[in-house]
Amino acid sequence: MAEAPQAGPSIEQLNARLAKSPYNSWLGLAVTAIGADSIEMTAKWREEWVVNPAGGYTHGGILAALVDVVADYAIAAKNGAPVPTVDLRVDYHRAARGDMKCVGKLVRLGSQFTTAEAYVYDAGGALCASGRGTYFTAPPAPAPATKS
Amino acid sequence: MAEAPQAGPSIEQLNARLAKSPYNSWLGLAVTAIGADSIEMTAKWREEWVVNPAGGYTHGGILAALVDVVADYAIAAKNGAPVPTVDLRVDYHRAARGDMKCVGKLVRLGSQFTTAEAYVYDAGGALCASGRGTYFTAPPAPAPATKS
Amino acid sequence: MAEAPQAGPSIEQLNARLAKSPYNSWLGLAVTAIGADSIEMTAKWREEWVVNPAGGYTHGGILAALVDVVADYAIAAKNGAPVPTVDLRVDYHRAARGDMKCVGKLVRLGSQFTTAEAYVYDAGGALCASGRGTYFTAPPAPAPATKS
Amino acid sequence: MAEAPQAGPSIEQLNARLAKSPYNSWLGLAVTAIGADSIEMTAKWREEWVVNPAGGYTHGGILAALVDVVADYAIAAKNGAPVPTVDLRVDYHRAARGDMKCVGKLVRLGSQFTTAEAYVYDAGGALCASGRGTYFTAPPAPAPATKS
Numbered sequence: 001m002a003e004a005p006q007a008g009p010s011i012e013q014l015n016a017r018l019a020k021s022p023y024n025s026w027l028g029l030a031v032t033a034i035g036a037d038s039i040e041m042t043a044k045w046r047e048e049w050v051v052n053p054a055g056g057y058t059h060g061g062i063l064a065a066l067v068d069v070v071a072d073y074a075i076a077a078k079n080g081a082p083v084p085t086v087d088l089r090v091d092y093h094r095a096a097r098g099d100m101k102c103v104g105k106l107v108r109l110g111s112q113f114t115t116a117e118a119y120v121y122d123a124g125g126a127l128c129a130s131g132r133g134t135y136f137t138a139p140p141a142p143a144p145a146t147k148s
Numbered sequence: 149m150a151e152a153p154q155a156g157p158s159i160e161q162l163n164a165r166l167a168k169s170p171y172n173s174w175l176g177l178a179v180t181a182i183g184a185d186s187i188e189m190t191a192k193w194r195e196e197w198v199v200n201p202a203g204g205y206t207h208g209g210i211l212a213a214l215v216d217v218v219a220d221y222a223i224a225a226k227n228g229a230p231v232p233t234v235d236l237r238v239d240y241h242r243a244a245r246g247d248m249k250c251v252g253k254l255v256r257l258g259s260q261f262t263t264a265e266a267y268v269y270d271a272g273g274a275l276c277a278s279g280r281g282t283y284f285t286a287p288p289a290p291a292p293a294t295k296s
Numbered sequence: 297m298a299e300a301p302q303a304g305p306s307i308e309q310l311n312a313r314l315a316k317s318p319y320n321s322w323l324g325l326a327v328t329a330i331g332a333d334s335i336e337m338t339a340k341w342r343e344e345w346v347v348n349p350a351g352g353y354t355h356g357g358i359l360a361a362l363v364d365v366v367a368d369y370a371i372a373a374k375n376g377a378p379v380p381t382v383d384l385r386v387d388y389h390r391a392a393r394g395d396m397k398c399v400g401k402l403v404r405l406g407s408q409f410t411t412a413e414a415y416v417y418d419a420g421g422a423l424c425a426s427g428r429g430t431y432f433t434a435p436p437a438p439a440p441a442t443k444s
Numbered sequence: 445m446a447e448a449p450q451a452g453p454s455i456e457q458l459n460a461r462l463a464k465s466p467y468n469s470w471l472g473l474a475v476t477a478i479g480a481d482s483i484e485m486t487a488k489w490r491e492e493w494v495v496n497p498a499g500g501y502t503h504g505g506i507l508a509a510l511v512d513v514v515a516d517y518a519i520a521a522k523n524g525a526p527v528p529t530v531d532l533r534v535d536y537h538r539a540a541r542g543d544m545k546c547v548g549k550l551v552r553l554g555s556q557f558t559t560a561e562a563y564v565y566d567a568g569g570a571l572c573a574s575g576r577g578t579y580f581t582a583p584p585a586p587a588p589a590t591k592s
Contacts, residue, residue: 086239
């Protein structure tokens with residue numbers, strides 16, 4: 001952590017990156033604010049998100065994707081770019097509907113792997129899901145053949 | 149576990165249920181086989197799944213959705229219907245491309261909570277992701293107002 | 297959550313409960329502070345905690361126990377008593393030595409299950425482990441025979 | 445995976461390693477069998493394991509430790525030695541008492557990260573807990589200063 005105090009990527013740079021990713025774009029993801037070790041993002045509801053037409057609730061797999069991306073973008077806001085997810089835990093707190101507001105936070109930034117978390121709220125501010133993941137923040141290996 | 153040996157839902161019944169769910173339908177999910185405590189399903193790739201056009205890899209949020217649904221449908225194959233996901237863990241093993249084949253298994257069927265797991269393979273049979281979740285298999289509460 | 301603003305258990309009451317539990321007592325656990333939705337606890341190192349004599353580091357299973365108990369006692373500080381753990385996730389951030397300071401927090405208090413988290417620090421304040429669990433906060437079932 | 449078919453460590457070698465670890469020794473852990481991608485171990489009950497004297501049940505933190513060690517020793521049986529745990533998930537299936545029998549299995553052996561799982565049974569063969577972890581199987585870094 002001996003880096004000089006660097007300027008991380010801007011909101012515009014992160015949103016440009018999101019826009020180039022087909023699934024992130026399909027989720028309607030946008031960064032709205034960047035904090036010291038945190039990020040705020042929004043996701044735009046679409047009818048394909050629904051798990052069951054009767055309730056109109058959003059599928060848990062959508063909420064899992066939001067937790068994954070938002071935690072990863074908390075890392076991106078610090079380090080410059082999202083990194084591979086090693087594993088993910090998602091807790092479902094209540095049924096979700098409509099657009100989502102998300103907050104991502106670093107739990108512990110490491111040189112090899114990083115723990116980050118995310119909270120997903122509905123438009124009324126109710127916490128619908130949250131979770132944390134392990135992300136692979138190791139620098140590129142010196143020899144290229146480490147990934148089988 | 150003292151139930152009479154019951155006939156669970158058929159493949160056709162589970163597929164009809166999947167077809168009514170917008171996101172499960174969007175994922176191209178279909179049940180292909182039902183075992184004693186397991187299920188096999190397939191998911192049909194679409195270009196919106198991609199996380200990054202350069203690699204063409206499937207987004208981790210899609211794989212998380214597959215783990216969630218397939219583990220839940222292992223329960224559905226036993227109990228008749230999918231149930232709410234309490235929480236989910238997903239491990240990412242390798243980058244995924246194309247259609248997916250999935251296997252779901254019961255780890256422990258409980259009266260209140262059930263643990264089920266899922267394995268997601270690419271067309272070549274390589275394991276790309278796996279995970280497990282806690283599912284809420286409690287019978288409907290006697291009083292209706294237990295869900296806040 | 298329409299309860300009147302109640303006085304939860306005192307630090308002394310929670311410590312008396314910990315003292316009656318053989319393993320919690322063996323871990324040297326004590327509550328030092330109670331917040332609105334949080335708790336602070338300490339754990340007293342013993343040589344049996346060590347995973348490897350060369351490094352003198354604390355075993356990950358000890359840190360997992362601390363995450364489990366401390367998150368559960370954040371619930372106990374609110375609801376009066378610890379409740380069964382449904383599942384647990386623990387992230388290991390750095391090697392730990394010596395006595396530990398722990399902070400537990402409610403993520404989402406539910407009527408049926410509750411998500412709580414915990415952070416485990418060494419004496420120097422470095423975060424060594426953290427995690428979250430699902431706890432079963434349902435009221436006792438009306439009929440006694442729900443546990444198979 | 446292009447290694448020559450190597451002879452992994454013997455049961456005696458793994459047990460000698462366990463015996464040198466204070467907490468693994470305190471848990472009474474012993475390897476009883478080694479399979480192709482799996483391991484069987486036993487753990488010897490002691491009264492300090494109890495969470496609550498009334499029920500005599502084993503503390504969840506003990507079961508978490510068993511899941512962690514047994515999954516790790518499935519890796520050790522393959523690679524020669526246990527490796528650092530990155531993160532852990534444990535599911536609690538039923539209250540446990542007495543000595544435990546454990547089975548560890550590789551889910552996916554990787555060059556950098558490995559997923560392994562474990563199942564913990566009581567003497568009667570009932571599954572009491574299970575879980576999986578991410579373990580850090582990367583080769584030692586070329587430069588020594590990568591671990592902060």
